[in-house]
Amino acid sequence: MQKIHQLFFLAVVLFMAGAFLPPCPARSQEVLDRIVAVIDDQIILQSELLQYTYSVAMQFGIDPRKQPDKFNELQRGALESLIAQKVLLIKAREDSVTVEARQVDQVLDERLKAMTEQLGSEQKLEEYFGQPLRKVRRTLRENIEENLLVRKLQQTKFGEMKMSRREVEQFYQAMKDSLPGVKAAVHLRHVLLNITAGEAAVKAAQTKIDTLLKRVRGGEDFAGLARMYSEDPGSAAKGGELGFIQRGDFVREFEETAFALQPGEISGVVRTQFGFHVIQLIERRGEKINARHILIRLATSANDEKETAAFAGRLREDILAGTISFEDAAKKYSSDQTTNDKGGDLGWFEADQLQVPAFREAARTLQPGEISPPLKTQYGFHLVRLEERRDPRQFTLEQDWQQIHELAMNAKGEKIFQNWVNTLKKQMYIRVAAVE
Numbered sequence: 001m002q003k004i005h006q007l008f009f010l011a012v013v014l015f016m017a018g019a020f021l022p023p024c025p026a027r028s029q030e031v032l033d034r035i036v037a038v039i040d041d042q043i044i045l046q047s048e049l050l051q052y053t054y055s056v057a058m059q060f061g062i063d064p065r066k067q068p069d070k071f072n073e074l075q076r077g078a079l080e081s082l083i084a085q086k087v088l089l090i091k092a093r094e095d096s097v098t099v100e101a102r103q104v105d106q107v108l109d110e111r112l113k114a115m116t117e118q119l120g121s122e123q124k125l126e127e128y129f130g131q132p133l134r135k136v137r138r139t140l141r142e143n144i145e146e147n148l149l150v151r152k153l154q155q156t157k158f159g160e161m162k163m164s165r166r167e168v169e170q171f172y173q174a175m176k177d178s179l180p181g182v183k184a185a186v187h188l189r190h191v192l193l194n195i196t197a198g199e200a201a202v203k204a205a206q207t208k209i210d211t212l213l214k215r216v217r218g219g220e221d222f223a224g225l226a227r228m229y230s231e232d233p234g235s236a237a238k239g240g241e242l243g244f245i246q247r248g249d250f251v252r253e254f255e256e257t258a259f260a261l262q263p264g265e266i267s268g269v270v271r272t273q274f275g276f277h278v279i280q281l282i283e284r285r286g287e288k289i290n291a292r293h294i295l296i297r298l299a300t301s302a303n304d305e306k307e308t309a310a311f312a313g314r315l316r317e318d319i320l321a322g323t324i325s326f327e328d329a330a331k332k333y334s335s336d337q338t339t340n341d342k343g344g345d346l347g348w349f350e351a352d353q354l355q356v357p358a359f360r361e362a363a364r365t366l367q368p369g370e371i372s373p374p375l376k377t378q379y380g381f382h383l384v385r386l387e388e389r390r391d392p393r394q395f396t397l398e399q400d401w402q403q404i405h406e407l408a409m410n411a412k413g414e415k416i417f418q419n420w421v422n423t424l425k426k427q428m429y430i431r432v433a434a435v436e
Contacts, residue, residue, distance in 0.1 A: 037430070079432070158413055184389075222292060238292075245288060
């Protein structure tokens with residue numbers, strides 16, 4: 001239970017409870033809503049508690065169906081966390097704490113974008129919430145505004161909290177056997193080779209996008225054509241609309257064109273690693289833009305895949321022979337625009353946190369300096385080089401001062417935070433019902 005309490009402390013203090021994802025609609029309909037807690041003029045509903053518990057369970061990988069005991073324990077901690085959140089919200093309003101609407105809107109846009117990407121589309125987001133998008137936005141906006149108010153209040157209370165070196169050392173001596181330590185980690189580089197379409201497929205896609213460009217420039221409705229012909233599953237149903245984006249969200253070729261447009265202006269044909277695009281700028285808001293596009297993908301064949309795999313094999317042989325360095329191969333050939341200018345450097349990963357199975361296996365079997373054979377993933381073929389391996393070890397003050405300092409600050413902050421919340425609770429009317 002102690003660990004769960006710590007998770008909920010972090011959820012409140014560090015704002016992991018920002019914009020909660022609800023449980024699936026089917027489960028929601030089974031719950032007869034009722035009030036489970038009253039805090040002055042604030043209430044917590046059974047449905048609110050359940051949606052919060054589901055969102056935290058999702059974050060920490062707890063499956064309610066397979067781990068009902070853990071989920072029930074999580075729900076008890078969730079109620080404590082929500083009560084603390086309401087207590088702090090009341091205090092924030094008493095102290096006339098305010099946040100700007102622009103800040104709320106910015107966080108809302110970011111949260112909606114992240115959830116849409118996680119679920120696959122806005123339609124799936126609506127299905128998950130069981131509500132139209134406008135209601136989802138309204139609900140999330142209220143949650144975000146409340147959370148930002150609480151966050152600002154916490155910053156005024158804890159923003160100047162400091163910790164002496166002696167306090168950190170005392171914390172380390174008392175807790176060193178239970179500190180997480182440094183986990184096993186690997187430093188990787190890679191070259192990604194996208195599977196590219198053959199000449200016939202490129203010509204067919206080019207002809208199709210050229211025809212669509214003529215039609216939109218001839219006055220046909222861009223959104224209507226996007227719904228009918230765009231091959232982007234994430235935006236076609238929305239008339240090609242992507243929502244507000246900022247530089248760095250999309251590939252370079254797309255962004256260079258989109259950010260250069262004026263509102264209402266339609267681009268020429270833009271080619272990216274995904275295919276051919278026609279882009280229309282809808283609105284510009286500061287450093288962000290809202291755009292729509294039509295995408296025609298480049299269909300690849302089994303032969304295209306075979307040729308890419310063969311090229312990856314030849315490139316590996318050239319690197320091993322010293323004809324080209326791994327770093328130069330990444331700069332020249334890699335399709336990964338986030339790492340190719342860094343020689344394919346992916347940085348450090350905890351060994352058990354590698355999400356791509358092929359990379360996880362390569363990290364397990366390669367020795368430092370070795371290069372994997374071509375590895376097939378959903379992105380194409382990769383050559384992976386293990387740069388360095390780091391064995392697990394316990395924290396030491398000499399090597400891990402910053403991490404220990406942060407853990408000590410969290411522990412001190414938790415104690416102060418709990419004392420503060422308990423003091424505030426004594427000043428308020430609180431009634432808690434049994435949780436079903």
